[in-house]
């Protein structure tokens with residue numbers, strides 16, 4: 001029986017707090033030195049290198065551009081760690097989301113580098129899954145947990161992101177709606193803007209055909 005140690009959001013707090021499933025004392029003794037099998041928690045600047053390694057592999061090889069530079073990762077994890085979420089397996093980061101606050105109706109170029117504190121919207125800059133762990137449902141699960149978690153942050157009403165056309169169905173399955181072409185362009189790439197109403201739609205099940 002694996003020792004599952006997970007984190008769970010505590011009511012009223014914007015941060016994920018460690019949560020331990022009950023495990024027999026004998027098992028805890030045996031496994032005192034093992035790392036948590038699966039853990040979800042907010043990221044910190046100490047996680048920036050692991051984040052950037054996954055990001056670099058995911059994007060640089062494909063488009064030559066990362067959504068966030070290492071400095072921007074450090075910046076956002078320093079300014080708004082509560083808008084990030086990482087999935088760790090045995091201590092290794094396998095997937096993550098980085099967000100920041102945004103106050104306007106639509107995302108504009110400044111949203112790429114700014115965090116607007118206490119705003120009604122979160123801008124999801126990047127969702128990325130380690131290449132060894134893709135197509136296993138992890139991206140969908142992490143996004144679902146993140147959107148559930150956002151419901152508990154007071155004043156937050158919407159989540160916004162931009163993505164390339166081929167990922168529109170992925171985000172639609174998660175409950176996002178298309179807002180149309182984004183004003184943001186990076187290296188001549190075009191994006192769709194997507195919006196999720198926090199506390200609104202239920203997340204449709206993966207491959208459910210909903």
Ligand SMILES: CC(C)(COP(=O)(O)OP(=O)(O)OC[C@H]1O[C@@H](n2cnc3c(N)ncnc32)[C@H](O)[C@@H]1OP(=O)(O)O)[C@@H](O)C(=O)NCCC(=O)NCCS
Pocket residue numbers: 058059067125126127128129130133134135136137138139140141163166167169170207
């Ligand atoms: C996109 C990403 C986050 C999805 O995570 P994942 O764990 O692989 O995805 P899941 O297993 O939860 O879901 C799979 C679904 O993702 C979508 N998807 C994933 N990669 C895709 C791709 N390259 N093209 C089209 N759809 C894709 C499909 O809808 C797929 O559903 P299907 O298997 O029913 O066709 C992951 O592939 C990744 O990190 N890619 C590189 C970085 C990236 O593009 N991030 C998103 C922009 S910020």
